[in-house]
Amino acid sequence: MVEQEKRMLVVMAHPDDETFGMAGTIARYVDEGVKVHLICTTNGDVGAAAPEMMQGYSSVAEMRLAELACAAETLGLAEVYTFGYRDSGMPGMPDNEHPDCLVAADPDVVVGKIVKVIREVHPQVVVTFDPYGGYGHPDHIATHQAAVKAFDAAANPNAYPEQIVAGLRAYRPQKLYFTTFDKTWLRFAVWLFSLMGHDPERMGRNKDINMREITGWETPIHARVKTGPYRQIVQQARECHASQLGGLSPTRLSRMLSHLFSGVQECYMRACPSVNGGGPEHDLFDGVVPGD
Ligand SMILES: [Zn+2]
Known part of the structure; x- marks a missing residue:
């Protein structure tokens, strides 16, 4: 492990979450010399795919992992760890019942896989979804x-001791963040959609996203990361995920409005160390001691 090196681990679920959630942040830190590693827990099998997007691929998973490889190269990720679980789909879909899907997996096994990456990479900063998964996926x-449990378990030598026996050592990352977004803009969108005659409680391709409920989920913003100079890289990464560009989730919509009205920034809730007053941070590495 290189001393003084800054490292970040991003723990996401689908090929494209890293781009539509936080591409600007990743691009910024890579540019600043941070080694950014990504875990993608599923293969995104349930994502939409127009027939023309499938040319040359035998499955949606294969196509989406190729899109992820493209985005990883564009963003300059140090490493991508794919766990290979099947996409579980939104609640109520038959995909929920598939034995290979992430929600059917033993949670302790998933935590162990993340712990292993944390003990290998030694990230000072870990970023994952908020407790509601942005919009309830x-x-x-x-x-x-799994990421929250792994953040603590990685530091405990009695957790997953077989990894310690195999030569890894217990490691405690310094900060844990959740991706979030400014709900003001979502409230505005709910109002706008209602005005236009749409039902904001039944949005999305499958009418399974309740935007009104999402506005009630408490996810305070503790860090605002300016990502304006990286707009072009973000756009290139988005184009890598061409098969998914049509979808408009509430998080994407909210970010678009936020970018439009308050400048290009990505927002985070800080889970560790806990927040005790003070203004928002502008750098996820604030106060981080680099090195091992
Ligand atoms: Zn996702």
Whole structure:
């Protein structure tokens, strides 16, 4: 492990969450010399894919992992760890029942996989979804829960002791953040959609996203990271995920409005160390001691 090196681990669920959630942040830190590693827990099998997008691929998973590889190269990720679970789909979909999907996996096994990466990479900063998974996607929620447990377990030598026996050592990252967004803009969108005659409680391709409920989920913003200079890289990473560009989740919509009205920034809730007053941070590495 290189002393003084800054390292970040991003723990997401689908190929594209890293780009539509926090591409600007990743691009900024890579540019600043931070080694940014990504865990993607599922293969995104349930994502939409137009037939023309499938040319040359035998499955949606294969196509989406190729899109992820493109985004990883564009953003300059140091390493991508794919866990290979099947996408669980939104609640109520038959995909929830598939034995290979993430929500059917033993949570302790998923936590152990993340712990192993933390003990290998030694990230000072870990970023994952908020407790509601942004808009309630079960894979986002399962990934959040596993990442939060792994953040603590990685530091405990009695957790997953077989990894210690194999030569890894217990390691405690210094900060844990959840991706979030400014709900003011979502409230504005709910109002606008209602005005236009849409039902904000039944949004999305499958009418399974309740935007009004999402505005009630408490996810305070503790860090605002300016990402304006990286707009072009973000756009290139988005284009890598061409098969998913049509979808407009509430988080994406809210970010778009936020970028439009308050400048290009990405927002985070800080889970560790706990927040005790003070203004928002502008750098996820504030107060971090680099090195091992
Ligand atoms: Zn996702």
